[in-house]
Amino acid sequence: MHPDIITSLVTKTESKIVLLVMDGVGGLPINGKTELEAARTPNLDRLARENICGLTDSIDRGITAGSGPGHLGIFGYNPTRYEIGRGVLEALGVGIEMTPLDVATRGNFATRDVHVITDRRAGRIPTETNQKLCAKIAKVIPEIDGVKVIIHSGMEHRFVVLFRGEGLDGRIADADPQSPGLPPKPARALAPEAEKAAGIANHFIQKAEEVLKDEHPANTILLRGFAKYPDIPSMEERFRLTPAAIATYPMYRGLAKLVGMHLLETGQTIGDEIQTLKENYDAYDFFFVHIKKTDSYGEDGNFDKKVAVIEELDSHIPEVLSLEPDVLVVTADHSTPSLLQSHSWHPNPFLLINRYIRPDEVTRFSERAFVHGGLGRFPAEDGIVLMLAHALKLRKFGA
Amino acid sequence: MHPDIITSLVTKTESKIVLLVMDGVGGLPINGKTELEAARTPNLDRLARENICGLTDSIDRGITAGSGPGHLGIFGYNPTRYEIGRGVLEALGVGIEMTPLDVATRGNFATRDVHVITDRRAGRIPTETNQKLCAKIAKVIPEIDGVKVIIHSGMEHRFVVLFRGEGLDGRIADADPQSPGLPPKPARALAPEAEKAAGIANHFIQKAEEVLKDEHPANTILLRGFAKYPDIPSMEERFRLTPAAIATYPMYRGLAKLVGMHLLETGQTIGDEIQTLKENYDAYDFFFVHIKKTDSYGEDGNFDKKVAVIEELDSHIPEVLSLEPDVLVVTADHSTPSLLQSHSWHPNPFLLINRYIRPDEVTRFSERAFVHGGLGRFPAEDGIVLMLAHALKLRKFGA
Numbered sequence: 105m106h107p108d109i110i111t112s113l114v115t116k117t118e119s120k121i122v123l124l125v126m127d128g129v130g131g132l133p134i135n136g137k138t139e140l141e142a143a144r145t146p147n148l149d150r151l152a153r154e155n156i157c158g159l160t161d162s163i164d165r166g167i168t169a170g171s172g173p174g175h176l177g178i179f180g181y182n183p184t185r186y187e188i189g190r191g192v193l194e195a196l197g198v199g200i201e202m203t204p205l206d207v208a209t210r211g212n213f214a215t216r217d218v219h220v221i222t223d224r225r226a227g228r229i230p231t232e233t234n235q236k237l238c239a240k241i242a243k244v245i246p247e248i249d250g251v252k253v254i255i256h257s258g259m260e261h262r263f264v265v266l267f268r269g270e271g272l273d274g275r276i277a278d279a280d281p282q283s284p285g286l287p288p289k290p291a292r293a294l295a296p297e298a299e300k301a302a303g304i305a306n307h308f309i310q311k312a313e314e315v316l317k318d319e320h321p322a323n324t325i326l327l328r329g330f331a332k333y334p335d336i337p338s339m340e341e342r343f344r345l346t347p348a349a350i351a352t353y354p355m356y357r358g359l360a361k362l363v364g365m366h367l368l369e370t371g372q373t374i375g376d377e378i379q380t381l382k383e384n385y386d387a388y389d390f391f392f393v394h395i396k397k398t399d400s401y402g403e404d405g406n407f408d409k410k411v412a413v414i415e416e417l418d419s420h421i422p423e424v425l426s427l428e429p430d431v432l433v434v435t436a437d438h439s440t441p442s443l444l445q446s447h448s449w450h451p452n453p454f455l456l457i458n459r460y461i462r463p464d465e466v467t468r469f470s471e472r473a474f475v476h477g478g479l480g481r482f483p484a485e486d487g488i489v490l491m492l493a494h495a496l497k498l499r500k501f502g503a
Numbered sequence: 504m505h506p507d508i509i510t511s512l513v514t515k516t517e518s519k520i521v522l523l524v525m526d527g528v529g530g531l532p533i534n535g536k537t538e539l540e541a542a543r544t545p546n547l548d549r550l551a552r553e554n555i556c557g558l559t560d561s562i563d564r565g566i567t568a569g570s571g572p573g574h575l576g577i578f579g580y581n582p583t584r585y586e587i588g589r590g591v592l593e594a595l596g597v598g599i600e601m602t603p604l605d606v607a608t609r610g611n612f613a614t615r616d617v618h619v620i621t622d623r624r625a626g627r628i629p630t631e632t633n634q635k636l637c638a639k640i641a642k643v644i645p646e647i648d649g650v651k652v653i654i655h656s657g658m659e660h661r662f663v664v665l666f667r668g669e670g671l672d673g674r675i676a677d678a679d680p681q682s683p684g685l686p687p688k689p690a691r692a693l694a695p696e697a698e699k700a701a702g703i704a705n706h707f708i709q710k711a712e713e714v715l716k717d718e719h720p721a722n723t724i725l726l727r728g729f730a731k732y733p734d735i736p737s738m739e740e741r742f743r744l745t746p747a748a749i750a751t752y753p754m755y756r757g758l759a760k761l762v763g764m765h766l767l768e769t770g771q772t773i774g775d776e777i778q779t780l781k782e783n784y785d786a787y788d789f790f791f792v793h794i795k796k797t798d799s800y801g802e803d804g805n806f807d808k809k810v811a812v813i814e815e816l817d818s819h820i821p822e823v824l825s826l827e828p829d830v831l832v833v834t835a836d837h838s839t840p841s842l843l844q845s846h847s848w849h850p851n852p853f854l855l856i857n858r859y860i861r862p863d864e865v866t867r868f869s870e871r872a873f874v875h876g877g878l879g880r881f882p883a884e885d886g887i888v889l890m891l892a893h894a895l896k897l898r899k900f901g902a
Contacts, residue, residue, distance in 0.1 A: 132859055163900055164504040165881055166888035167512070170901035183901065184508060193902045443859065447899050449892045450861060471861050472877070481879045 107182075107342060109501065110489060114344045119430035119495040121345075122381070122391045125178060126417060127171075127356075128399030128440025130452050130471050134407055139398075139442060140453070140470045142407070143414040147421035148434065148455070148469035156461040158479025159451035159471070160487060162438045168449045174437030175359045179392070180343060180488030181336060188362070189274055189331020195264050196358025200256050202333050207272045207301050210329045211255075211263040212280070213237065213322035220287050224280070225261040226322040237315075237322055238263055245311050251304050265327065267305065273298035274332030279309060281326075291327060305330070338364025339390065343492060348384060350377045351394035360392055374413075378420045385427050402440030410442055425457075431495045432457040433487065434469075454479060454487060458494040506581075506741060508900065509888060513743045518829035518894040520744075521780070521790045524577060525816060526570075526755075527798030527839025529851050529870050533806055538797075538841060539852070539869045541806070542813040546820035547833065547854070547868035555860040557878025558850035558870070559886060561837045567848040573836030574758045578791070579742060579887030580735060587761070588673055588730020594663050595757025599655050601732050606671045606700050609728045610654075610662040611679070612636060612721035619686050623679070624660040625721040636714075636721055637662055644710050650703050664726065666704065672697035673731030678708060680725075690726060704729070737763025738789065742891060747783060749776045750793035759791055773812075777819045784826050801839030809841055824856075830894045831856040832886065833868075853878065853886060857893040 131138040162169035163183050172193050173183030191208035202208065213234060215223040229237075238257035245253050251269030258264060275298040279291040291305035305327055316323045339347045341364070349360030350368050357367050366388065370380040377393055385391075395417055401410035424432065436452040453474045464478030479490070492498045530537035561568035562582050571592050572582030590607035601607065612633060614622040628636075637656035644652050650668030657663060674697040678690040690704035704726055715722045738746045740763070748759030749767050756766050765787065769779040776792055784790075794816055800809035823831065835851040852873045863877030878889070891897045 132861060138861065159879075164888070165885045166892035166897065167504060167508075168892070168897065168899035170899050173901035184505070188901060190902050441859070448859070449897070450859075472863065475863060475877050475879070476875070 105486075105489065110492070110498075111342050113498045113501060114492060115497055115499055116344045117495065117497050118389070119497060120385070120389050120391075121431040121491045121495050122393065122424060122427070122429040122433070123178065123491065124393045124395070124424065124432065124434045126395045126398045126414065126434065126436050128402045128438055128447065129414065129436040130439030130441070130448075130450050131402065131410070132441035132443040132448070132450065134443055138471055139402070139407060139410045140414060141472065143411045143418070145414060145418040145469050147418045149467065151421070151434070151457050152455055152469045152473065153467045154463060155455060155457045156464050156479055157453065157455045157466050157474045157477035159474050159477065159481045160435065160454045160484040161451050161481065162484050164483070166449050168447050169438040170447065171355060171437065172359060175356065176363075177484035178435060178437055178487055179339065179363050180485055181363065182485055186334055186336050188334055188359075190329030191264070191274070191331040192333060193355065194329065195256070195266060196362075197355040198256055198258060198264055199354035199358070200254065200264060200266060202266065202358070203268060204333050204335065205268050205270065205272065206333045207267045207274045208331055208333070209265050209305070209327045211265050212326045213261045213263070214324050214326050215321040216288060216324040220285055221281055221324070221326070222284055223321060224284055224326060228260045229322050231257070231259050233322065234258070234260065234263060237319065241312055241315050244315050245308065248304050248307050248311070253308060261322070265308070267301060267308070272301040272304070272332065274301065274330045276302045276305065276330035278328035278330070279305060279326060280328045288324065291330070301330070334362060336362055340364050343488065344497070345390040346388050347390035347392065348388040349392045349394070350380045351392070351396070352377065353394070353396050356394045356396065365392060374416055374420055378423050381424065382427065398436075399440045402442050403445055405442050405445040407442040430458065431491050433491055435487065451481060452484065456490060456494060460494055504888065509891070509897075510741050512897045512900060513891060514896055514898060515743045516894065516896050517788070518896060519784070519788050519790075520830040520890045520894050521792065521823060521826070521828040521832070522577065522890065523792045523794070523823065523831065523833045525794045525797045525813065525833070525835050527801045527837055527846065528813065528835040529838030529840070529847075529849050530801065530809070531840035531842040531847070531849065533842055537870055538801070538806060538809045538813060540871065542810045542817070544813060544817040544868050546817045548866065550820070550833070550856050551854055551868045551872065552866045553862060554854060554856045555863050555878055556852065556854045556865050556873045556876035558873050558876065558880045559834065559853045559883040560850050560880065561883050563882070565848050567846050568837040569846065570754060570836065571758060574755065575762075576883035577834060577836055577886055578738065578762050579884055580762065581884055585733055585735050587733055587758075589728030590663070590673070590730040591732060592754065593728065594655070594665060595761075596754035597655050597657060597663055598753030598757070599653065599663060599665060601665065601757070602667060603732050603734065604669065604671065605665045605667045605732045606673045607663060607665050607730055607732070608704070608726045610664050611725045612660045612662070613723050613725050614720040615687060615723040619684055620680055620723070620725070621683055622720060623683055623725060627659045628721050630656070630658050632721065633657065633659065633662060636718065640711055640714050643714050644707065647703050647706050647710070652707060660721070664707070666700060666707070668703075671700040671703070671731065673700065673729045675701045675704060675729035677727035677729070678704060678725060679727045687723065690729070700729070733761065735761055739763050742887065743896075744789040745787050746789035746791065747787040748791045748793070749779045750791070750795070751776065752793070752795050755793045755795070764791060773815055773819055777822050780823065781826065797835075798839045801841050802844055804841050804844040806841040829857065830890050832890055834886065850880060851883065855889060855893065859893055
């Protein structure tokens, strides 16, 4: 369905939607059971029994979603239509506040001799050295030709740079020869509109080399993954929602901000997040609650700890229900099977709790059970339409 | 999913994919059972029980696929985007090697009096006469204005002609009045780019009439189904696969060649084909194995013989499994129910054998059982994406 049509049908109402995302919750069987099947989830099972469910494809069959596209999908945006570049995701991940004027890029401290890059990671310098060097660069190069430069140190040799100014475009090829033994490579505009930003980036590299000229091994920098802050219509604009995000990790807070969600301060545990939901329940009509650790333990290949996070979340379900949201959805942005120790393409469970549903015959919250769910299988980006519809926020189409 | 996105995500790996196509295997019940349901298939049933399955639409719901589009779909190409013209399919079917320079057309020997075509099939002349006449034409007309002419006799009155040269376009209306009693109709360009080829075709008809002027009843020819060799990106280009085809019939070998598969020499039986698979297993990473006779017996309305072919294939499954392919898919290009004695629109079983699947609850290899398969129902062209994903050949989309 074209998003403009959705927008034309939405009405602002009092009804409330809670979207509970268990990051990467879908798995694969180990000893015959997936993480969800191994977990004891009496509350989710009861909800599955009394409500309606299905499976979603984060992007499309067989395609594994990164965190950016995975979340755009569940927020109701076509993940191949809106691109979140690597630099932007990195900036969001370290918690830098971005603005629509920004081009972000990932950086490496590196080593060069006169003519070639000899080490693309400057021997993986200690993080403390990185912090010291970033501070020095920040002090000497606060801006270039009216473009503000914001540098944020990361782990070992890594950092992030934002260029903030009018008329910057992110379509720039990496200033990185990719292999040692090759000469440095300047940033190169891939479109005429990006000439200005590429020039600024090259100017920045040159000035950084001056700052670093007496350093060793970190005497130069490489920049890659240039990306402009994406121009995405807000959820307010597109869905007439007043959305809030409850997430502990910077990247997911950043992704929520990209679509205009208000970021709520919260703590580190699932309990903290549910508490934040309760405390702010009156002020918004859409809540994105992000549970990170299902994904983290999946990535670690830690089946048992992933199971434990699922069970922990299950134990908080009654608290969520006590708020009596008009629509509660429990789903994921992509799968992260412990077996693969990575994101995967397998479809996500999608459970919809609401009073205007036709209950299906599913009695268990699991990937396999949800194959038979009454909602069938659908693209993740359609989930928001189901949420709006069941919250009675969508007018009929045509007379 | 846009094919360019798939291409951007593919990596070359060591993993191997075997695509086993039982042509037209899907059927309709006669006395309550389809051919697959009537067949004893212990090996396929066990694989269905332990793995994951679904149903594919060759093109779209309700649309019956010809052999060309049916195979393009399972090779991962949108069958409505790439057209394989009738002349090309005919040329592939009789085993003519085509090149990208070629325009192919089907021909009929026909009878004309001075002004009109009196018999569009020249009384269905004997095949031997056809061969003699084709040899005569080939000798007298080896080329026209620098365009090479290749003629290949067929059954009764039918033959195939290739025009091979630079700048030929296949958008040409039939040189065939369609009904007897009408005057001959010259080939007519449907686009300015096709003027050259239409001119060559008309020149060829005129010269052929000179060759045939003393023949009776075959004193002229009709040409129809003009088609240029289609410009289809190869599977190597699109999916970074090194594919091989094992097929006994020329048309399927030709279709495989259209997408750049290497054609392996093989024998006439399923056993021969599996032997060829074993002997060449090390040299490729994708194998298309085509089983023809399920379709042939379906077309004949021979339910029992179709059942027997299915059982024969089933008996060879352990040999295929002994190769331990990373991905094994058993599917079809379209259905050919004995009840209809023709291709049909009914969806195809699709069974995927791999270690990274969530087994579903299906316990039998059949159309009806697969309705409940964990893969759901999907367009045949998405099958390749699932194969690549499960072979761990696809990187994630976005970061």
